[in-house]
Amino acid sequence: MKRIAVGRLFHESHGYAPATAAADITIVRGETVIEAAKGNGTTLGGIVDALIERADIEILPVSDSMIAPSGAIDHGFYIEQRQFWGEELKKLAPDAIVLDLHGSMSTTEFEDTEGDFLSYIRGAIGGNAVIGVGLDLHANITPQMLKAADICIACKNNPHDDYYDNGKKVVKLVFDVLEGRLRPVYTFAKTRMIAPGRLETHLSPLKEMHARARALEESEAPVVDLSIYNAYRFADLTDMGQAAVILSNGPYAQATAIVEDYAQEFWNLRKCFKDETVTIAEALDATAKDKRGITKALADLGDRTLAGAPGDSTLILQAALKHPVKLQGSLTVNDPETVAQAQAAGVGAKIKMRLGGKMTPLYMPFEVEGVVKLLNNRDIKLIGPSFANESAAMGKTALIEINNRFLVIVTSKPGFIVDRAIFESHGVNIREQDFIVMKSQFHFNRNFEGVAATIYVASAGLSYFVPGAFPKRRARVWPDTNVDDAPIVAAQVVERLTVQGIHATLGSLARC
Secondary structure, three states: OEEEEEEEEEOOEEOOOOOEOHHHOOOEOOOHHHHHHOOOOOHHHHHHHHHHOOOOEEEEEEEEEEOOOEEOEOHHHHHHHHHHHHHHHHHHOOOEEEEEEOOOOOEOOOOOHHHHHHHHHHHHHOOOOEEEEEEOOOOOOOHHHHHHOOEEEEOOOOOOOOHHHHHHHHHHHHHHHHOOOOOEEEEEEEEOEOOOOOOOOOOOOHHHHHHHHHHHHHHOOOEEEEEEEOOOOOOOOOOOOEEEEEEEEOOOOOHHHHHHHHHHHHHHOHHHOOOOOEOHHHHHHHHHHOOOOOEEEEEEHHHOHHHOOOOOOOHHHHHHHHOOOOOOEEEEEEOHHHHHHHHHHOOOOEEEEEEOOOOOOOOOOEEEEEEEEEEEOOOOEOOOOOOOOOEOOOOOEEEEEEOOOEEEEEEOOOOOOOOHHHHHOOOOOHHHOOEEEEOOOOOOOHHHOOOEEEEEEOOOOOOOOOOOOOOOOOOOOEOOOOOOOOOEEEEEEEOOOOHHHHHHHHHHHHHO
8 A cells, every 4th residue: 555645835935025924824734634625626635636536545644834925935934844844754754745836935045945845855755755746837847846856747727727637637647657657757948038918828829839738748648748837927036937848758859849949939929928907097997887787806916915915905995986986896905903903893883994005015004994894703715616615814804894885805814815705705795896806817717707707907016017127136037137148948858866766877887
């Protein structure tokens, strides 16, 4: 019987947002890791369900931290977690470990945190055990990650409605390695660029790029997986860029040409990666003109908690209060100070607030009055399908009504603001609103199909990419840097040697 360890340390780190303190991070240990992941629409959910389906294994939970995107992780916290994982895995001595990582996590001291983490895990479990990793396609894939892990592949969809499927695929490939059917070899190339927008995989040009990748996986037997990575726009990492990575069963002669073609295609099409957006005023005007139509979901691109922004903007609320048409809407604002004030005042109390604007340097607190309608201290589970059954991670919340027409859900943490449950759990009827504000760009769309129509709003903030607004100290990427002299990073081939492989290599060298 194979012993398979599982766990998650998931974070997308914003290089320009305030650092994430250890106190703001939840850690789950023991059997709760397994129970909470069952049927969960995440990579870890797919991993756990795939393992439960097998009768020949023992599942060994290690640790689970699903951290909402935010600033770099406190380095001391990371080192403590890394040490725990290492000590626990040495005791468990698993045949394999299957992990849910994002791939773009940084600490206040480390750039390539997943590379460091996987290398540390490799040292703890030894060369014979198999490491499988499911990543987000916005990961910054690095040679260190690929050298440490046997299986390291990304989800393929944005919005990420295939996290779960990717988790199941990672498990299958881990067993292919364990049972000798797969010899993983990675070939990857990068483009020194950020894609400023149009990152949904159902839109061109990514739609066609992914379609060719799936066709290649089907038609070429050696190609096990082709992952396309769109570098996280708000990172500042030395070797970041768009990437194409082929996982082949043994060396694949055509792999280098294929991934370099993808890299060149990214460069050739770089100006196509541009979102179609409107201003806040234009979004509210469009909402006012269609008040009898479906509710509008205003994607607040500048304050996306799903991109690492704090979620403390009130810009759309302030504009809506001044709009000549009397609109009705609902939104979230991350402001633990106002939550505490509402809790002290109690339901029914009228309070004067300095709402939001306390974390993002671009904003100012909004002085406004409102009535406390509801207080909530319980965790809220997302409905999905994106992130189904995952915690909303908003902390304590308060529903405050402003001007008898705006229902503001004030949160203690940024949270995963992507789901109907955010509103419905606070008694907000989405269909009765002229608009709701989403602190997300991609991931909420699937969760609001048939409920709300999306408008992308080019609002100011830490998560709206404007060339030059996020100065790069380490990264050398277009459009922030002129890379015309060398936009493509030549392909590299990576194969992790097992202990037996290392011994065989050393033996052959000794005979030479």
